Amino acid sequence: MNSDCGNIIRQTVKKNVLLAVGIVIAVCGAVVISLLPPLVLAKMIDAMTQKQNVGFTFVALYFGLTALTGVMEASREGFLTVFGQKITHALRSSLMEKFTRLTADSLNKQEPGALVSRFVGDVDTVENLFTSGIISMFADACRIISILAVIWFQNKGLALVLFILLPFLFWFTRYVQKNMLAAQVENRRAVSRASGHVPETLHNIRTIHNLSKENYMEKRYDEYIQQSYHAMEKTNFYDAVYSPVILILNAVVVAVVMLLSASGSPKVLTLFGMSAGTAVAVMNYISQIFTPLESLGMEIQTIQSAIAGVQRINEFFALPEPAPKQHENTADSKPVQNNGKSFVEFRDVTFGYDEHTVLKHLSFQVEEGEQITLSGRTGAGKSTVFKLLLGLYEPGEGSVWIDGREAAAIDRKDRRFLFGYVEQSFHRVAGTVKDQITLYDEKISMENVKEAAELTGLHDTIMHLPDGYDTICTPELFSQGQWQLLSIARAAAARPKLLLLDEITANLDAETEKEVLEALKRVSENRTVISISHRVSAKMGRIIPIEQKL
Structure with a gap:
């Protein structure tokens, strides 16, 4: 799916034709109507200087046109604000869609601050392009030209x-x-x-x-x-x-x-x-012409900033996306072991970041229900093995299989129910304790949530909170060990077949580590577990050495 700012803006205009028409009418109407009150006032003053009666119609017309000018200006600002918000919503939605389609490798190459600025600062500048940029500049330019035209005929x-x-x-x-x-x-x-x-x-x-x-x-x-x-x-x-x-x-x-x-x-x-009435009108027009002239300068600056923002957003849209791949379960895709029971399998995998090769011709199998620990020195590629299993990267050579499917080809909606991932530290999301466990996944029932909490030993602690599972999470709500238990509950809530544990006791003291390991033992029962740990006490089952081959 190719997209850019121009296409998104055009699609937004097409979806909001009535709003676009309203903006045009409000802009043109405000410009034209604002020219009329000084002319009416000039007629009234000329009539008075000639000792003629000024009828109520002229007075009402003057105040009516003045009020209508204000209404048109307010309508223009209101329509532009709504349109700008629709552009903002469309852009941010499209950016997020693009974000979810990018590979972890593409995202890792982006500076986090620059990435955030695409969603916030750059999108805001594009919104300003319409709310106080192109359309406002067009309106102000028309107002200056129309005032000069009227003055030309008057003086x-x-x-x-x-x-x-x-x-x-x-x-x-x-x-x-x-x-x-x-x-x-x-x-x-x-x-x-x-x-x-x-x-x-x-x-x-x-x-x-x-x-x-x-x-x-x-x-x-x-x-x-x-x-x-x-x-x-x-x-x-x-x-x-x-x-x-x-x-x-x-x-x-x-x-x-x-x-x-x-x-x-x-x-x-x-x-x-000129007559006295014309003089009054001319003075009124002179005072009007300075305001849009001042605004023009700021609008040009806004447009320049917006163009830079559009370029940065389009650069993000231009980032390459992974090509959709069709993975078929042919005879070639079956596990290499004769018994056909390997649940996780690395087949001659070679992988590296840019020019740096991390894994070279790595092969191993893990049977269903088996618990193993990856060992190796720092930088050998243990975490890279997890990234390949999670489908964040695809091997340069070879293949990675989970439950008979290539890891990178597993549909995203199925991944959480196939494997759970526990990191070294807990990453909190906005919301309640329940939200921390479900991550807003409606497929995970309250029964699943409580079951996961009970397995980790957190259920009683949660029930003693002011609102139980509906308590809003704050940083001080749990201890470090309890946050790690909550992380395990999050991974187990979807009842996955595979658990991936990445140094989950690395930052814990001995007593807390013991509590976490006991919880982990309960959660790991009848599941396949692959863990990374440097601590002897936290190592589980068979040891698979990961060595960086040069």
Whole structure:
């Protein structure tokens, strides 16, 4: 399945045609209607200066158009926000679909921070592309052009002045915005360094005290704060300068035009002559034209950031996916042993990471119900054996079989009911104690949950919690040994045929290790078990040596 930002956005537009039409109507309507109230006001003032009665219709029309302008603006913002959220949802859903299709090898090559930024920062910039980028820029550009067109028909001299002035004003706006953005980025970096400095200091507090480095750490923190302070000073300076310059420029333009329109010179009045009502309308338009001009600069910056975000998202979508493979249970796929009872089998497996070969021509068999321990020095490839069994990688040569099926070809929905994996440390998910065991799998019943907890000896402990199995899990809810027992319960809850145990007692003291091993003995009964352990007390059954062959 090939996908990219462009396709996802087009599909989202197709699914939300009415919303897209609403956005177009709101954008165009807001631009057109905003031009009308000053013209109505001009007619009213001209009528009053000529001592004519201004009817209630004109007054109602003026206030009605003003209110309608506000409604159209609000509608535009509301429609854009909803559309942006739909784009965000579609992008993140597609990214997650892509994520689940990638191999462990592809994901391991991605920097975790960069990967997270695809889902968060980059997607947000694409949302901003629509909520405050392309559509807003189009609306602001239309508003500027339409105001200039109206002014041209009302006062050609002022229109010429604005045509000359606007390029300079736009350059000044972009100059200020770029410098503010650079200062804000520097401030965020400084704040990030200062924020990271605090936990770093706490983490190394004993070393700091032992080496008497308190003053050094304080000085470093003060430097980061000063960097943030100087960056904020720049931001505040440009922010403080910009608004007064715009206001003064606005006042100067109005004053010059008013003076020229009252000069009395026929040649000057040809360009700048206007009635009192037109003067009021013109002043209103001048004040309106500066706001979209300022917004244009920010919208260009938003679009530039969004384009970079789109490129990074498309790079993620372009990551290669494993080709679907058809694995048939032919005679060639049967276990090599004559009795045909091998439950787990490595057949002449060679595997490596990039150019580094870890396993070379590895072969072994594990019978159903047998318990074995993989032994070997650090780096020999014991954990790699587990990754191949879990289907996270495919062998470069040879094949890996579980219960008559190639490990990499086992359907994901079947894996948890075929094998359970217990790691060195427990990885908690958001939710209740029950959720920790089921991992939100509805196929695992409450009966299965309680059975797994009882096998590990955790049932009574859980029942003494405030809400039993429905107690929300927090880091301090269980001891380290109890978390490991919960990890075993998680693996056993689906009643798998095979248990994979990866150094599960490595971080436990002797007493806790004994408790975990007793629980493990109960859980392992009538199951095939493959374990990794350096501790003699934790080794189970037959020993299979794993040696890295050079």
